[in-house]
Amino acid sequence: MPYNFDSTPNRRDSHSLKWTTYPKDVLPLWVADMDFETPAPIRDALRAALDHGVLGYELLKPQTQQVVAARMDRLHGWQVDPDWVVETIGVVNGFNLAARTVCVEGDGVLMQTPVYNKFYELYENVTLTRQFAPFSFMREGNILAPQLDLDVFARSFHSNEARTRMFLLCHPHNPMGNVFSREELVGMAELCLQNDVAIVSDEIHSELILDGSKHIPLAMLSKDVADKTITLISPSKTFNTAGLFCAFAIIPNADLRERYKKTAGQTTGHVSSLGVIGAETAFSGACDDWLAQLRTYLKANRDFAADYLTENFPQASYTVPAATYLHWIDFGAYVKSGQITTSPYEFFLNKAKVALSDGRTFGAEGENFVRLNFGAPRSLIAEGLERMYKALD
Numbered sequence: 469m470p471y472n473f474d475s476t477p478n479r480r481d482s483h484s485l486k487w488t489t490y491p492k493d494v495l496p497l498w499v500a501d502m503d504f505e506t507p508a509p510i511r512d513a514l515r516a517a518l519d520h521g522v523l524g525y526e527l528l529k530p531q532t533q534q535v536v537a538a539r540m541d542r543l544h545g546w547q548v549d550p551d552w553v554v555e556t557i558g559v560v561n562g563f564n565l566a567a568r569t570v571c572v573e574g575d576g577v578l579m580q581t582p583v584y585n586k587f588y589e590l591y592e593n594v595t596l597t598r599q600f601a602p603f604s605f606m607r608e609g610n611i612l613a614p615q616l617d618l619d620v621f622a623r624s625f626h627s628n629e630a631r632t633r634m635f636l637l638c639h640p641h642n643p644m645g646n647v648f649s650r651e652e653l654v655g656m657a658e659l660c661l662q663n664d665v666a667i668v669s670d671e672i673h674s675e676l677i678l679d680g681s682k683h684i685p686l687a688m689l690s691k692d693v694a695d696k697t698i699t700l701i702s703p704s705k706t707f708n709t710a711g712l713f714c715a716f717a718i719i720p721n722a723d724l725r726e727r728y729k730k731t732a733g734q735t736t737g738h739v740s741s742l743g744v745i746g747a748e749t750a751f752s753g754a755c756d757d758w759l760a761q762l763r764t765y766l767k768a769n770r771d772f773a774a775d776y777l778t779e780n781f782p783q784a785s786y787t788v789p790a791a792t793y794l795h796w797i798d799f800g801a802y803v804k805s806g807q808i809t810t811s812p813y814e815f816f817l818n819k820a821k822v823a824l825s826d827g828r829t830f831g832a833e834g835e836n837f838v839r840l841n842f843g844a845p846r847s848l849i850a851e852g853l854e855r856m857y858k859a860l861d
């Protein structure tokens with residue numbers, strides 16, 4: 469059945485973070501939250517749960533763990549024992565719990581920058597030392613291609629006078645949308661093993677692959693790597709269920725898994741029962757036809773925005789994400805030439821009435837960058853880009 473991604477419900481009245489943070493005349497193309505309706509099988513399953521009439525505490529069913537394991541096998545050929553699957557309130561909650569599980573105060577947490585802003589907050593949440601392994605870029609015309617430099621990565625272990633205890637990987641990457649190759653994953657994983665560093669692999673965007681790239685779960689590389697890895701997955705980005713707060717940590721190492729569960733139990737261990745129903749339905753395969761069409765739509769949005777940027781913002785450079793619905797755009801040349809006199813984020817918010825994500829929230833490398841979320845009807849992306857063009861013109 470064909471799905472219509474051109475038309476979406478009004479979200480201003482639902483108190484959505486994306487649509488109510490800024491005034492009504494601002495078009496929101498910021499936070500990683502799509503405007504499309506959550507697929508019908510998920511909404512139907514939630515409706516049926518409500519019709520039952522009781523919303524009490526519920527246990528995670530073995531069936532949910534089996535559904536998650538079966539999806540990993542179906543998508544990636546990754547043989548996951550259902551017992552390895554631990555529910556977690558969200559992926560941010562998951563990597564915070566993981567850090568509390570494997571680190572002690574002052575330990576180093578390694579991350580590749582620029583990166584999703586919540587990664588940075590670990591240092592305050594768990595009192596850790598941040599260690600940065602920045603990406604470099606290749607520029608071809610207007611296109612920015614992120615490059616992993618394994619020498620830079622290797623040198624960043626135990627930097628800032630702290631022992632690195634955990635590597636937090638964003639795979640695929642937010643904000644740049646790159647999907648790591650097997651060779652890159654092996655290079656990073658080997659260095660982590662050599663340095664006796666636990667790996668937390670945030671794979672929340674792994675089902676939003678827009679081109680022919682293949683997502684390889686890091687923990688699939690070998691038993692040694694799996695033993696050191698906590699993989700975090702969630703249906704939330706893919707199926708637009710972020711408000712349900714139900715994600716999963718896949719932890720093959722029994723000792724690590726028990727320690728993670730213990731840490732989780734110190735706060736609120738349970739996820740919401742409606743969240744579990746949503747996640748199980750999302751991962752069951754019932755929404756895969758919707759997902760295939762979503763990917764096609766997002767890819768066309770990506771290419772539409774890229775063509776518009778090339779044609780109308782000749783001095784800007786941007787990534788063409790292989791995964792995610794996020795463009796990472798460098799307006800530094802416009803700042804240099806004086807056409808933009810504030811940060812690009814403030815410029816477009818104030819002059820174009822378009823809310824983008826401020827590149828600086830993704831780290832120092834994000835200066836003069838913005839992130840544009842194209843997970844919305846194409847007409848809205850077109851309107852946002854046109855407003856931005858007119859503001860610069």
Ligand SMILES: Cc1ncc(COP(=O)(O)O)c(C=O)c1O
Binds near residue numbers: 559670704710
């Ligand atoms: C890489 C990454 N991890 C985690 C999250 C948020 O996950 P959750 O809402 O499950 O905490 C996001 C949201 O944008 C993200 O991009």
